[in-house]
Amino acid sequence: MAVVALQAIRKSFGGRPVLAGIDIALAQGELVSLLGPSGCGKTTLLRILAGFERPDAGTVRLDGRDITALAANRRNMGMVFQSYSLFPNLDATDNVRFGPRVRGVPRAEQSRRAEHLLELVGLGGHRHKFPHQLSGGQQQRVALARALAVQPDVLLLDEPLSALDAKVRAQLRSEIRRIQRETGVTTVFVTHDQEEALSISDRVAVMNEGRMLQVASPAAIYREPADAFVARFIGAGAVLSGRADGPAVRVGAVALPAAAAAGHPAGTAVELFLRPEHVRLDPAATPPSGALAAEIRELTFFGSLTRVRLALDGIADSEAWADVASDRADGFQPGLRVWASWDAAAPRVLARV
């Protein structure tokens, strides 16, 4: 059963719609990421969940109970904010004890929770430091412990890692997931970083312009984007516009193999999405069957992989990418002519809107 459910949530600011009918439900213990570009309404949705904002329309339910009108301090939700939000006048322990304290939990229990949670977030040795004595990453750990100290029904994280540098971010990200699993708390994790969303979530909810475009497992979001925006936003790859033509997409005179195109009536406008890992490159003189002629334009070295940008012959301004194991990319250089091919089952084909 769903622990939290948002139903048909709408919200406008000054006549401008920011959320245009959002539906999503979370199961007990699930971690769902809200992923979308900056300004798409993620924070607004989270603030509605937390009770800081009232939706113009729609319902927020907790265990089936309508809590839309319930004030933030009467809901049992823990929140970690994007900006540092620890109380500057309190040390780490007192910050974590704040929630239990204002809820009238006995002192001994407050202390027990603070000690346990600071240990859990790896700050057992920093119990009596004040926020200004802690690094950004440590402050967000304390903020996480503080949010968990009220034993929330739902944990809300609003881009908690965005102010941190890359290394701390990756480390804290996996720790958040570990802690979330250990505590079993139902969690909404807001981010604009797809890597972050794909790597820690049970499900990812992709948002754009106040709408929920797709809610699915990270693998499904990546492999089977339901929507052109999702396909563009998640991962890298080529987007080629053409017309469905049997098991191919025709762009001008070129037929791009794509089994999925057969699902669209012949001649309809479609877009073909092709991931770099599906494209094979062959510099041989004779074309392998079904391969397209292309020219290498640019190489980007990613360590074990090298990403190759291609221009496909016969399609003006076309861009496609291929990932090649770096130790097999030695002869590749801009200007080299190659044959590009892929499994016809690999590309995703979506109707063009």
Add this chain to the structure above:
Amino acid sequence: MSARLGPVAVLAIVLGIVFFLTPLIVTFAFSLWEGGDRYGFAAYRSLVGDPDLWASLLLSLRLAAETMLLGMVLLVPSMIFVHLKAPGLKPLFEFIAALPFVVPAIALVAGLSALYTGPAWLIGTPNYLVIPYFFLALPYAYRAIDVGLSAIDVRTLTDAAHSLGAGWGQVFRLVLLPNLSTALLGATLLTLTIVMGEFTFASVLLFKTFAVYINDTGSSKVTEAAALSLLSFVITWAAMLGVLLTGRNTTDLGGTH
């Protein structure tokens, strides 16, 4: 203090000290004069023995306390409200807070006496002065509190406290007031200084506050006036030093970021 000062800088500092200290020293010397060539503490003794001094000082302190209380009760919640819920109103607030700089005190007195009618405990008693004093202190108190509010992320801290289960009372008591304490202390001390030194309102409305007492004494007893000036100078400086010291403490705390 590792940098060596050049001779010009030393000279400038010495001149500065002379410039500031000479009037004080001369005033002090004059306050010790007992006529002819006799010197002593007669002026101070006569001052301390004058019940009017204590009455006026107490009155001024009481008015200062009342003004500070009124300021806190009116300003802090309304400024936090504007900060959180109506940031669009901030320019209006700034304008209102700056008005007392523009309107001459005497115009305020005239306006107030014409406008205010009310209960007997207010009108016709010195308590009446709290109203104009509030406006006089407003620009300073507003600035001090505004700086304090800008230094912390009021919205996030308030939201955080709310989501942890705190009601507005607890948010005020446990989060906002402790983190605004330096700013509030600054506002309080500035108010104190202003009320202790205010002359026009009290004089025109015929209340004998500390400043009025200083003035009256000055026109009748010259050496006592000098002694009194020094005393009020010390009070003012102690208040200013209080502002500076508390301000420095917070900078030290925040500085290690």
